[in-house]
Structure formats: structure tokens, C-alpha cells
Amino acid sequence: MSACVDPVVGKILAGWRYDISSLAPEMRGDYEAHFAACDHCRSRQRLHRVIDVALIVLASVSAAVFLLAFGVIHHFAPKHTLILELAALFGFALSALIWLIVAVATPAPATVVDVAKVGARHVHDRLPAEIRERLPEELRMKLTGS
Numbered sequence: 381m382s383a384c385v386d387p388v389v390g391k392i393l394a395g396w397r398y399d400i401s402s403l404a405p406e407m408r409g410d411y412e413a414h415f416a417a418c419d420h421c422r423s424r425q426r427l428h429r430v431i432d433v434a435l436i437v438l439a440s441v442s443a444a445v446f447l448l449a450f451g452v453i454h455h456f457a458p459k460h461t462l463i464l465e466l467a468a469l470f471g472f473a474l475s476a477l478i479w480l481i482v483a484v485a486t487p488a489p490a491t492v493v494d495v496a497k498v499g500a501r502h503v504h505d506r507l508p509a510e511i512r513e514r515l516p517e518e519l520r521m522k523l524t525g526s
């Protein structure tokens with residue numbers, strides 16, 4: 381892997397986990413320029429966003445499994461049902477809390493929205509021209525950015 385082209389800026393970005401989405405637009409310019417120039421930081425940024433999204437997905441799956449466990453216990457009502465149900469609900473609550481923390485503390489939601497936008501743009505570009513023309517102007521602006 382190549383080294384950072386400007387270690388001072390690189391260190392600041394590392395401290396933010398390469399997330400500049402919460403910066404004011406006028407302060408972002410220098411960092412965006414660094415990302416454009418620096419392969420090292422760009423690949424680190426991509427890695428951190430993958431980790432964020434993986435955490436959200438894991439927390440979602442974990443919450444779903446605990447909820448499923450609760451449903452199964454409730455349905456079959458084995459011995460010690462109450463204790464098992466409480467354990468399953470506690471697991472669900474913990475997963476939901478982790479999900480919330482990841483969603484608030486990382487730019488994962490914005491990353492998911494960006495991926496969805498890129499996907500929507502691909503679909504838009506493949507549509508036949510006559511259908512594309514019928515899309516509302518506002519929607520077309522959002523998809524193509526022009």
C-alpha cells in the first residue's frame with residue numbers, strides 16, 4: 381500500500397475515521413482535495429465505511445435472530461419460558477441499541493444512501509429515452525445532479 385502524501389492531514393483524517401461528512405462544506409474542501417490526491421487515505425476511507433455498514437448489518441441480523449428466538453420460545457412454550465423470553469428480549473434490546481449507536485456515531489446511513497443513489501443513477505441511465513423524459517424534473521435533478 382502506498383504511503384499518505386501528507387501525513388499531517390492523514391493523521392487528522394485518521395482521527396475522524398476518514399469521515400468528513402459532518403464538516404461544514406466550506407471546511408471540507410482541503411480534505412476532499414487530499415482524498416482526491418491520496419490513494420492511501422481514500423482506501424482507508426472506503427475500508428472504514430465498509431466496516432460501518434457491516435456493523436449495521438450485523439446488528440440488524442442479530443436483532444432479527446433474537447426476535448425470532450423470542451417468537452419460537454413464545455410459540456412452543458418450553459419449561460422456564462419466562463426466563464428464556466426475557467433473555468431473548470434483552471438480546472433484541474442490546475442489538476437495537478448497538479444498531480442505534482452505529483447509526484448515530486458513524487456515517488453508515490449516509491453511505492447506504494450514497495450507494496442507493498448510485499444504483500438509482502445506473503437504473504436511470506439504462507431507461508429508454510422516452511421514459512426518462514417523463515420522469516419529473518426534480519427527480520432527474522437528484523439522480524443526475526445536472
Ligand SMILES: [Zn+2]
Nearest residue numbers: 384390418421
Ligand atoms: Zn493521505
